[in-house]
Amino acid sequence: MKDNTLLQLNNISVVYSDVIQVLKGVSLLVEQNKIVSLLGSNGAGKTTTLKAISGLLKPENGKVTDGTLMYEGKEIQNSAPEDITRMGIIQVLEGRQPFKYLTIEENLRVGTATRWGKPYKKDMELIYDYFPPLVKRKKTLAGYCSGGELQMLVIGRALIAHPKLLLLDEPSLGLAPLVVKEIFKIIRRINEEQGTTIILVEQNANMALQIAHYGYVMENGKIVMEGKADELKKNPDVREFYLGMGASGLTKSYKDVKAYKRRKRWL
Amino acid sequence: MDFLIQLLVNGISIGFLYGLAAMGFVMIFKSSSVLNFAHGELLAAGAFIFLTLVTWAKLPIFLAFVITLAGTFVLGFVIERLFLRPLIGEPLIYVIMLTVGLASIFKGLMLLIWGGNLYIYPDFLPAHLSIQMGSINIPPVYVISIVIGLLFLTLFGFFFKFSSQGIYMRSVADNQTASLSLGVNVRRVFALSWAIAALVAGMSGIILGIINGINVHDLSSVGLKVFPVVILGGLDSIGGAIVGGLIIGLLETFTGGYLSPSLRDVVPYIVLVFILLVRPYGLFGLVEIERV
Numbered sequence: 133m134k135d136n137t138l139l140q141l142n143n144i145s146v147v148y149s150d151v152i153q154v155l156k157g158v159s160l161l162v163e164q165n166k167i168v169s170l171l172g173s174n175g176a177g178k179t180t181t182l183k184a185i186s187g188l189l190k191p192e193n194g195k196v197t198d199g200t201l202m203y204e205g206k207e208i209q210n211s212a213p214e215d216i217t218r219m220g221i222i223q224v225l226e227g228r229q230p231f232k233y234l235t236i237e238e239n240l241r242v243g244t245a246t247r248w249g250k251p252y253k254k255d256m257e258l259i260y261d262y263f264p265p266l267v268k269r270k271k272t273l274a275g276y277c278s279g280g281e282l283q284m285l286v287i288g289r290a291l292i293a294h295p296k297l298l299l300l301d302e303p304s305l306g307l308a309p310l311v312v313k314e315i316f317k318i319i320r321r322i323n324e325e326q327g328t329t330i331i332l333v334e335q336n337a338n339m340a341l342q343i344a345h346y347g348y349v350m351e352n353g354k355i356v357m358e359g360k361a362d363e364l365k366k367n368p369d370v371r372e373f374y375l376g377m378g379a380s381g382l383t384k385s386y387k388d389v390k391a392y393k394r395r396k397r398w399l
Numbered sequence: 400m401d402f403l404i405q406l407l408v409n410g411i412s413i414g415f416l417y418g419l420a421a422m423g424f425v426m427i428f429k430s431s432s433v434l435n436f437a438h439g440e441l442l443a444a445g446a447f448i449f450l451t452l453v454t455w456a457k458l459p460i461f462l463a464f465v466i467t468l469a470g471t472f473v474l475g476f477v478i479e480r481l482f483l484r485p486l487i488g489e490p491l492i493y494v495i496m497l498t499v500g501l502a503s504i505f506k507g508l509m510l511l512i513w514g515g516n517l518y519i520y521p522d523f524l525p526a527h528l529s530i531q532m533g534s535i536n537i538p539p540v541y542v543i544s545i546v547i548g549l550l551f552l553t554l555f556g557f558f559f560k561f562s563s564q565g566i567y568m569r570s571v572a573d574n575q576t577a578s579l580s581l582g583v584n585v586r587r588v589f590a591l592s593w594a595i596a597a598l599v600a601g602m603s604g605i606i607l608g609i610i611n612g613i614n615v616h617d618l619s620s621v622g623l624k625v626f627p628v629v630i631l632g633g634l635d636s637i638g639g640a641i642v643g644g645l646i647i648g649l650l651e652t653f654t655g656g657y658l659s660p661s662l663r664d665v666v667p668y669i670v671l672v673f674i675l676l677v678r679p680y681g682l683f684g685l686v687e688i689e690r691v
Contacts, residue, residue: 188580191488217582225580231573233685234566242570244563246582286577293582 136164137202138297138329139185144199144209146177146184148192154180156353157199162297167323167330169344169361171337171374176350178333179226182299185331186223187213203297217246220296224289226333227305228282232275236266239274239285243292252292259288262318280311287315291322297329298322304336312336316343337374341365349374401534406656407649412541414648415548416610418641419603420621421628422555423596425640428629429572430592432491433483436498438600439622440505443615445471445601446608447513453520460523467605468598475597479590487586502619509615518613540609547606548641551599555637568592572635627671633684642682646670 139162146155155177162168170178183189184196185203190212201209208216231239240259244252260267263284269277274285283303290298300319304312320343322328334340341347347364349357357370364370420442427435435441448470452463482501486494528539559565570578571588579585604618611617624647632643647667655663680686 186580188576191576191579193488213579214582214584217580222582223580225577229574229577231570231577233573234569238566238569241563241566242578242581242583245567245578245584289581 138162138164138204139331140202141181141185142200142202144184144201145197146180146189146194147197148189148194150195154194154353155184158350158353158355159199160348160355160358162329162331163346164329165323165327166345167320167332167343169332169334169337169340169347170350171334171340171347171370172350174335175352177353178350179301180353181350182223182301182331182333184209185216185297186221186299187211187216188223217293220294221299222246222290222293222295222297223299224286224301224303226301228279228286230274230277230282230285233273235271235273236277236281236285237270240289240292243289246293255292255294259291262291262322263288279307280315283307283311283315284318287318287322291326291328295328297331299331299333301333302335303332304334304339312339319343337370341375402656405535406652408535408537408541410649410652411645412537412544412648413610413652414645415641416544416603416606416644417621417624417628417648418632418644419544419548419551419606420600421625421632421640421644422551422637423599423603424625424629425632425635425637426592426596426599429635429637430568431483431494431589432572433494433498435596436495436622437478437502437505438596438625439619440502440509441471441475441597441600442604442607442621443509443613443618444474444505445597445604446613446618447509447615448601449605450513450518450520450608450613453523454518464605467601471601472594472598474601475594476590478597479593483589483593484586487589502622506615506619513615515615517617520609520613524609540606544606544610547602548644551602552638552641559637564591624667627667630681631671631674633681635685636681636683639681639683 141158141160143157143159144155145153145157147153158177158181170181172178180189180194183192183194185201189195196209199209200207203219203221208219231242234242237256240256241252265281266284266288269281274282277285287300287303303315303319307315316339319330319332323330332340332344341361341364344361347359347361348355349364349370357364357367359367365375420438423441424435424438427433445467449463449467452458452466453460458466478501482497483494486497524539524543526539528542530537530542559569567578567583568588568591570583571585575585607618607621628643628647629640631646632639632641650667650670651663654666674682
């Protein structure tokens with residue numbers, strides 16, 4: 133194991149309700165200060181992987197049954213989320229999930245839960261600096277804010293906790309292309325300025341590979357491909373299935389029946 | 400005219416008591432969506448602990464009061480730890496049925512220890528607290544119930560609006576998964592809400608005991624009266640609990656005064672039905688913010 137490894141998943145399996153196996157031996161490695169992107173279609177197990185890391189499987193009756201999760205040299209599989217968050221791993225849930233009846237500012241204050249009695253005013257300034265649209269919404273109930281503002285809010289809320297490892301689950305979900313661009317720019321800035329390590333789960337492979345350093349492709353609860361982001365971008369299979377381009381770089385057409393066979397190889 | 404004002408004052412102070420009792424009920428519902436059917440028993444427990452400390456242990460009133468509050472706080476904590484925590488993650492209906500069971504257990508225990516007799520506290524409230532205006536007389540215990548009601552309303556208001564712990568509690572009520580993901584200690588929030596609820600219930604039990612005397616059956620049936628109060632005010636609104644309490648209190652005293660004392664327990668429920676038809680989420684309950 134190299135020195136700058138922050139998190140290492142060793143062949144982990146996750147089972148829900150003792151019967152449904154979702155992850156079938158996932159291994160991945162996350163280095164310090166890097167953005168690692170996790171790609172894959174629906175139901176591939178990306179979100180489950182994140183929840184296995186953050187400990188949020190438990191309330192959903194899921195369990196890591198096999199393998200180890202090493203974070204800063206400690207095994208953390210199946211730990212309680214209260215403990216994992218206090219070690220510096222914060223997950224931003226899919227679909228935003230703000231506290232609807234709390235104002236923006238109160239939402240951000242919940243981010244201080246992992247530490248006791250420390251001032252939060254300075255952190256707020258930092259968040260408003262990253263996400264200027266939130267400033268004039270300070271006193272608004274989160275339930276009445278727009279999708280883009282909410283995505284900024286939930287990322288900001290997680291940042292208040294000073295995470296060492298930030299798990300982002302589909303930050304682009306249901307947002308306008310321009311807003312997505314803006315948010316990805318901020319994600320990269322956070323990574324560069326705060327040195328926060330980020331695992332980014334995305335459907336929007338194109339955007340994700342633009343800011344990520346390294347990428348993994350998941351399918352059916354397994355990692356089927358990995359590589360540096362630049363290499364993944366050039367890989368013909370990734371181009372075709374995740375970036376929506378034909379192998380030749382043109383938009384895919386139904387004439388290309390071979391694609392079906394090639395995709396099958398992964399399953 | 401004097402009769403009207405007297406009824407008004409009585410109604411308001413009884414109303415504050417109901418509101419206070421309902422406040423604890425709302426605390427639990429707000430953080431964990433559990434309807435606590437043992438709330439009346441918590442009320443009675445507070446009244447009896449205080450009674451024991453004052454008449455049997457002969458402690459000074461103030462000390463007895465503080466110990467009772469601390470005791471009910473711990474009682475709430477213990478109830479959560481022993482009975483509620485093992486059920487976290489189970490369907491809500493189990494938890495609610497559990498509180499029904501708890502109610503019977505507590506009632507039985509209290510009947511076993513203190514029996515079904517009516518007790519009264521020694522007269523300890525200073526008479527100069529009473530307010531005399533013309534022919535209207537407000538007895539000290541009513542003054543105290545209004546003062547304590549207002550005090551706790553503001554205290555809770557500030558607690559939920561500004562303190563970190565209060566904001567965490569609201570966040571758990573709002574979205575449990577999201578608060579877990581941010582490291583909010585959900586179990587601590589549940590424990591705290593039960594403890595605070597028991598404390599507030601115990602206090603309103605003491606004051607009700609001063610007004611009506613202390614009897615296991617009477618006090619625990621107030622727990623049932625909490626339902627029209629909270630449903631009227633909105634199950635998840637602390638302010639609504641007070642307003643709902645005031646409305647029910649006033650309705651009761653006015654029906655008792657002008658119509659017939661035997662009707663006073665029925666009218667609140669009749670009004671409740673009509674309010675629910677118009678505003679099913681109560682007067683101050685949260686209207687679901689729907690986002691598409």
